[in-house]
Amino acid sequence: MTGTPSSPSLAAQTFAGSYGAVALAAYEPDEAMFARQLLSIQAQTHKEFVCLISVDGNVERVQGIVKRTCGDDDRFRVLGYDNRLGFHHNFERALKEVPAEARWVALSDQDDYWYPQKLTKLLPYLDDSALVTCQARVVSAEISMTDPDPAKGELTDRKNVGAADLFANNQVTGSLCAFRREVLDLALPFPSLAAPSQYHDHWIALCAMAGKGVRIEDLVLQDYVQHGGNVVGESSQSLVGSIRNTFRFVRRYEGNASPRSICRIIYKTGLGWRTLMARTLLQRGQPAGQPFPADLTEALDVYAKPRTVRLVQLLAGGWRRRNVPMMRVLEILLGAVFRPWCR
Incomplete structure (x- = not known):
């Protein structure tokens, strides 16, 4: 889907109150940042979801953090794996466990911070698209945790492009997007290549492009936290x-x-x-x-x-x-x- 998308249809807000899944890939998370992200997901104004936390090793530690942070909230489920596969296939493991009744999926990193209305604002766009991506404030962990003003900090610059340009240069960051569950029918299992370029979000974006398309909305709905442990991060190329x-x-x-x-x-x-x-x-x-x-x-x-x-x-x-x-x-x-x- 190219050009400037229109507002979501008011005639049939079929995704606005629907049940879905948040797929979160975890690997040796910083406890403070991880707990803060879990709480931001728990505080979403859209409540109908299950959060599937796929752990790439050291399951017991992550289980403890989730229990201490989320209490008895049974929406948060830890999927325990002792073998490490890397972030690409760790997301794949989480997505394979998405319940059949889920109508949408949102991806989450372990150390970002979602604003309370992220899901509420994104999901209606799935009435007309297979995948929707928001923008984010790009900040350090310190600023994210001490200065909540969304106006302070650089912003991502994702934009709507055609299929050829999306192939060449991915515009879909997994942690910023939500997509229809049927995208998984085409996306799973993930293709695999022993290289640093195999990105789950790039692949999912192209699978969405094969259906009802990808759209980028200029809505700043989270902090995209940058630190030394980022797998990819938001950085300029040189x-x-x-x-x-x-x-x-x-x-x-x-x-x-x-x-x-x-x-x-x-x-x-x-x-x-x-x-x-x-x-x-x-x-x-x-x-x-x-x-x-x-x-x-x-x-x-x-x-x-x-x-x-x-x-x-x-x-x-x-x-x-x-x-x-x-x-x-x-x-x-x-x-x-x-x-x-x-x-």
Whole structure:
């Protein structure tokens, strides 16, 4: 869904009071920030939900924090796992446990802070869209916990884009979004690639684009807390930072920093993850048997069987529209260059 969305339909607010699920992925959380986030979810003005907390190791500690914070509120359920899978598949574990009767799903990080009306304001937009994303105040943990004024701090700048630009540069941050439950019919199980670019929210966004679309609303409904433990965070891209991250990730995911390993991680991070998502979507098809939207079909065709000229054209268009930063364009095109080294 592109352009400027209209207000949610007043004729049928089918999602406004509906039952849903909040999927929260936890890993060695800071107790103060985690408890504060749990309380912000508990204080939502929309009360009809279950909060599924998937723990990526050290289950007993998280259970204790949840019990001390939420008391006997049986909406909060800890899913105990001792094996660590990483944030991508930890979210997947939580989403696999979403109850059949849930009509919507919202994703939550362990250390943000939701404003009380977040769900109440977001859910009505699902009447007309498969997924909706809000904006957030980007602040440090200290400021978030001491200065509640939403007007103070930088804001995220997510925006509505077409399928090709969403493929290249994700606009959907998981912790800011809510989506229809049927998106999971296409999204699960998650595609998997041993690379730092495999993001659950990017994949879910494209699955939503295959249905009733993605919309971004300029509603500031939470704090997006930045600290040293962020998996991704909200930061500007630079050439030096990208090179530093490449060497950090190549040792983690490839085991060494040989030239071939560096080529593999650059390919996976840029083009490889997008090719995997495109091929997975094409393989699964639409659950209802209907064709994908035309702009998504074009993007799927380009990324599933990458051809350099068409890829350059697609990325150049996104850059001209100011939806795809040059660093992302270079990252993907370098992946195309190094692709032969990955066979």
